[in-house]
Amino acid sequence: MLRSRWSILTVIVVAQTGSISLLYGVPFLIPLMREAEGITLTQAGTLAAAPLLGVLAMLIIWGALADRFGERLIMTVGTLGTGVCGVGAALIDGPAALGLALVAAGGFGSSINVTSGRAILAAFDVTQRGLAMGIRQSAQPLGLSLAAAILPPLGLAWGYREALLVPAGICLVMGLVVAVVVPSHPREERSHVRAPSPYRDQRLWRVHLASALLVWPQFVGAVFALTYLVTEQRWDPVTAGALLAVVQLLGAGGRIGAGIWSDRVDSRMRPMRIIAAAGTVSMVVWALGDVFAAPLALFGLVAVTIIAACPNGLSFTATAELAGPAWAGRAMGVQNTGQNSMALAVAPAFAAIVTAIGWPLALIAAAVFPLVAVGLTPVRGERPDAVALPR
Template sequence: MTQALAPAYDVGAARRWAMLAASTLAQAATAVMIHGPAFLIPALHATGLSLAEAGLVAAAPTVGVMLTLVAWGAVADRRGERFALLTGLAATAAAGLGAALSDGTALLAVTLFLAGAAAASTNAAGGRVVVGWFPAGRRGLAMGIRQMAQPAGVGIAAISIAVVADRSGPHAAIWVPTIACALAAVVVALVVVDPPRPARTDPAATANPYRRDSYLARIHGVSVLLVVPQFLVWTFALVWLVQERDWSPAAAGAVVAVAQVAGALGRIAVGHLSDVVGGRMRPLRWVSVAAAITMALLGLAAAADLAIAVLLVVVATLVTVADNGLAFTAVAERAGPFWSGRALGVQNTAQFLAASAVPPVAGLAVTHAGYAATFALAALFPLVAVPLVPVREERELA
């Protein structure tokens, strides 16, 4: 396993774990800002917007994120992780304040777009803080913990924003992520210190890692392929349970919530496994194989209308999200301290673009072929990913 980001040991273990907690808090707070507006759709629809118009408002922060991930990565590479985190969180809180105080739908959409653009800062900078301070034998576990932030943020948003929006309106609900980002900025200011870096005069440290070999590009490709079954299950599991198995929305929602918790815990477990085996790519290949098998079994069980299909949905949710922390850790380790921000930005941008295409394309597939066939077809994507995982190249770099 590459040691491109060797940690310094002039901070104690308690401080490292405190910085992990701060990074996780920052990621969770911005996740509420990015994904929370989706839970405004019912309230926005009640104000007279069509579902399509409400959906555009809800998508505004996601668009902002996609457009600025690489730029924020460049800021972290140039100015440091602490600067990027503080600037991004402060700007996110300011844009959130503007959204909460805005008058009208158009201004709400614009300010949410700006909030998402600022919130992208935590994706690149927060990951580098974890990888930069933790020793190689703990990075997988640490990054797995940090990657819990996204499902945690979605869960917090589902519980809080929907309730506040229903009671007090969509603008009032934006106070939730705004306050969360402001508090996260304070914690980051108190706790986070930039990881050490070699001198910029070192050509090996500043060289473009994409020109060395295809290692990073292959990880990006694998991650994009694994996004397809992940977002297929995330998007359509609840609808499938309600429409195909006649479950109530409440019961289906409970299963989805349990699956999200399982997925979050799975990220930690797989991260720790990568520390134990001394590499990220072998577990990433195992996850790819498991995702292909699980999605194929889910398709067969759904076609046969077997009760075990419900359990397989939970397993599929767990397996298809387990790669995220592994890929993030490997990208940051390989890219090095002067390129990890941009590399993680590319990683996230590719995943966001692929994820945005899944719902409409999968919707067409479900319409014409049914849920069972769509689940089974999704198994092809992780199957293609298996030989692309650069296991041998990681061994050569170690």
């Protein structure tokens, strides 16, 4: 059983890494996209955020379907669908058609978020759940690291669209693997006792709100770090991508470390609040460095990118534990909807703010979001419930 659950986790992480590299890898192609299409930074940022429209449209639906039909079917359909849409994005012409294909890819890819979290809730008990969810959440920085490492050089060699064929291919292969390895826990296999809505407790709402606010530093780093290094610090895209690939790997390690930390202190929210405070400080350091010293700006950029990646696993674990098995899929769908709603706003809004007032003030404005999250994070009275789906 031990080997089985870790094998399930491994497949989930690889599948989600491939999906993330496609859905959130477009920002690493922004300089090439702007050159090829002749579009502004705001337009490119909007196009890079297109997958989030599909994610938002389908998250809660996929969560309800996962609660009803189990993880295997929904994750398989979603992973294969993401790959097919990624191939379409690479082959069709025109920015508008590319945007539509990316929206569709996001719609399919969102299924992996809710079903993979639900599968981990089933496989791991409360003493290891923080670690397991941290490993699962490391798929996002791992996917971004993969995208940062391969998409800029592939885009230079093949074209920015054709570079998307690689992550799309990973999704197609992993869709087949998921169908074989990942188990399923549909509603019929569980108790028929009707669980009350977990949303009667304000703690779950506060987790959703705080984690949505923490998307700002995370997506400012993920979407604009390469553009900042290329346009403001005069780095070439391949070198900047290589650096950010390493930084995203460190962010993956940070998510795992945060999960272990939460298991050790028997709290998801205390570590999350400390990380939110650190994210605020690192954003301010980036802003000050842009004014006074390029090395300080680089330090702040790296710190933001690593630190902002850390709390996602904590918020997802807390959401699953507070919701309980009967509501886990839907609650994680709501959690993801809040985060991706904020993420959808970050790319065009931050690009517009930078254009209007410059990088330093825009970064200071972005630092307000994690600061507010510090106060919202529901540390007092936190009582994670040791819930799990049947194994």
